[in-house]
Amino acid sequence: MDGDRVGMRYMRAMLGARGRVWLLTAVVWAMAAGAFVSLPHSAVSDAHALPAWLFVLLFGAAEVCVVHVHFRGDAHSFSLSEIPLVLGMFCAAPRPLVAAQVVGAALALVLHRRQSVQKLAFNLGQFALSGSAALLLFHQLGGRTPLDSRAWLMAGSAALLSALIGVVAIVTVISVSQGRLLVDRLSTVAVLVGAGAATNSSVGALAAWIAWRDPVALLLLLLPTGTLLAAYRAFVVQRRRIDGLRFIHESTRILHASPELDQSVLDVLAHACEMVRAETAEIILFSPTDDGVAVRWRVGGEGGVETTDAVTLGAADLYLAAVAVRGDAATLTTAREDATIRPALERRGIRDAIVAGLRSESRMIGLLVIGNRLGEMSTFDRQDVRLIDTLSRHLAVALENGQLERSLSQLRTLQQRLTDQAFHDALTGLANRTLLTDRIDHALRRRGDEPVAILFIDLDDFKTVNDSLGHAAGDELLKSVAERLRGCLRPSDTPARLGGDEFAVFLEDPGGLGEAMTVAERILSSLSSAFHLQGSSVHVGGSIGIAMGIPGEKAADELLSDADLALYTAKMNGKATFEIFQPRMREAVQHRHSLKMQLKRAVANEEFVVQYQPIVRLGQRRIAGAEALVRWQTPNEGLLFPDSFVPLAEESGLISDIGSFVLERACRDAHRWAPDGADGPLGVSVNLSPRQLVDPRFAERVTETLRRCDLPPSALMLEITETTLMRDSVADVDKLQELRALGVRLAIDDFGTGYSSMSYLRQFPIDVLKVAKPFVDGLGTSAADASFTEAIVRLGQSLGVEVIAEGISEPVQLELLESMGCQFGQGFLFSPAIDAPAFSRLEPDMAAAPTKVLA
DSSP: OHHHHHHHHHHHHHSOHHHHHHHHHHHHHHHHHHHHHHSOOOOOOTTTOOOHHHHHHHHHHHHHSOEEEEETTEEEEEOSTHHHHHHHHHHSOHHHHHHHHHHHHHHIIIIISOOOHHHHHHHHHHHHHHHHHHHHHHHHHTOOOTTSHHHHHHHHHHHHHHHHHHHHHHHHHHHHHHTSOOHHHHHHHHHHHHHHHHHHHHHHHHHHHHHHHOGGGGGGGHHHHHHHHHHHHHHHHHHHHHHHHHHHHHHHHHHHHOSOHHHHHHHHHHHHHHHHTEEEEEEEEEOTTOSSEEEEEEEETGGGEEEEEEEEOOHHHHHHHHHHTTSSOEEEEGGGSOTTTHHHHHHTTOSEEEEEEEEOSSSEEEEEEEEEEOSSSOSOOHHHHHHHHHHHHHHHHHIIIIIHHHHHHHHHHHHHHHHHHHHBOTTTOOBOHHHHHHHHHHHHTSSSOOOEEEEEEEESSHHHHHHHHOHHHHHHHHHHHHHHHHHTSOTTSEEEEEETTEEEEEESSOOSHHHHHHHHHHHHHHHHSOEEETTEEEOOOEEEEEEEEOTTTOOHHHHHHHHHHHHHHHHHTTSSSEEEOOHHHHHHHHHHHHHHHHHHHHHHHTOEEEEEEEEEETTTTEEEEEEEEEEEEETTTEEEOGGGTHHHHHHHTTHHHHHHHHHHHHHHHHHHHOTTOOSSSOEEEEEOOHHHHTOTTHHHHHHHHHHHHTOOGGGEEEEEEHHHHHHTHHHHHHHHHHHHHTTOEEEEEEETSSOOOHHHHTTSOOOEEEEOHHHHHTTTTOHHHHHHHHHHHHHHHHHTOEEEEOOOOSHHHHHHHHHHTOOEEOSTTTOOOBOHHHHHTSOSBOOSOHHHHHO
């Protein structure tokens, strides 16, 4: 049994319910085909053979006059097909008989019962399988003539086998569809069907005996058979009426017996599901104010869930209400609905349903929806609709008479909860932007000239926490920040979360700018303390922008915009501080925006130039390569250096396009200088931006550039800053390995300014360390800088990588670096950055006086 459960779980994981049923259908048809091919070719004498069309009619009639057996909420249809099957054993050839059964059943299932394609395919397959198996058994036992009483037993055994195969097939398809084994139901149905098969086979054997004696006498069976069917139908109808009355009586008792409205409604819905064999049932009770809010009670569905929710009415709910408002209860099937509403119904899990309105004397107060008929029957019938219509009337009366008041009270409570959710941040419980804006607007519309203040707050290192500790820790941090904000404010102040790591505080009566600044300082002090998250202590800090407003002068959106600009300025001024809005800030932002637009134009027009600074092998004083440095040749401001536009390019995402331009130009120039490769191992060096490093196709782009420029990979070196490398070291290792595999050399730029350690450096496939210029500047004047620079050189030697010193401008610096064993250097002592033609004219031997180079 454990193996069966494991197998069912695996099947549920691999296929959906419909897919599993189709797979089972294919298996059934394959088995049916094997059994059909194995049938003997025996024929019946013309004297006793009945025409094939007669069996088509008989099997079709058997499927029209079905017997429904109900158990545990499921309905299964068992036909009287054993009667024509047993008759055909004696009066028809085996294979034509099976074909007649499939054709007759198909006509009945399509024209009368209107089964879906999937159900039709499965049922016809199980008819073909059960009929073929029964005939195989009958002929194996040696059955021939109905005049032999032993043949009756053989035919009955074969009919019983056919019926049991049908039972197993039906229980199996239900198990496969629901994803759980229903073995306990097999014995219950098998007993009922076995008894029916015995009765039907007796009638079939009698009919065969009569057919062999005198076929015309078969007409005598029509009257008693019809009478029995009519009596059965009358019994079934009467039984359903009695069950319906009991259902209504029990539902009314449940409604009035329980003091808890929620539980009594859920119990009635569960009772309704069981009565009409439905998958789900729900009541939607509308708000008396018609504001689109409702209470929904629901039972059924996956796991038999029971819920009570406050909901906002959706498209499917409004459509169901439109169906119910037309009059009495009605059926609804998504297959027949308009394509515009069908997706909404399917998202609500509705395949077919009975929809009934809950009406008071003056209006429709809600809906009763019974959804998705279980079992083989195609959909709900008229008796089901009448029963649910009656139930809806009783429910409406019960809800109107006394219990409705309690439900409306609950509705108001739930509606208030929804209102709170609409105006508050779900994570922190602080006001959201909507509520904050409303309170600011209200304060700015009042009379008087007392100022109000808004503090815009942004956490400085929130992304680091999210990336390193995960989103759960990030959420915990945001909630802790919210608590600290509350602790810094008065009850009359409004703290809010605007989204992400952005917060705001509204001071309706700050008493002046000084008080607003005091609150800002209190908040910054509070945020400066460590936060304890998941066993770790983290520091984030924050930046604040302050804007003041006078009633009647500005609207809430303008005040928030001013505070945002002040926050932006605080960020630009080093973070962990606050700034007060000044009109010039808007001008600065506008200028920055204008510069960004110019930068976009510059990218499109290729207004950038690339200059090169020689990289010199210090021991030999010979040029070993060059570092490519980008400049922006603006139409109005002349040549701009990277510090004035690269941060903006990074922020706007244009840095990737600029970086691609520099890489292409540097590779082309390097190829022109040294067609067979650069003189020495370094070649041309290009700085790599963080955005380029995270581009998943960057290695591919480098490969394409080298191919276009006909430059060997060993002649290209890519420089990555130390801080960029430490940002996401695990992910960057793989990307650098991919670049290294191309044959490209890699360097860490500005080494010593970040937080690298030996353990980190050993992870990266680095070829070169570049000593940061601030340390080289101190050579000859600062013993600490000299020690630090020498430590970097020694570190490079221990790691087996080369070291380049940046910013060499004095002969004493050159001498000290050579004494330390530094292999390479660059700086104004040798040459500033110059354009490609000027670089190509430099003498490779730099042993001449540096002043001559500078001249």
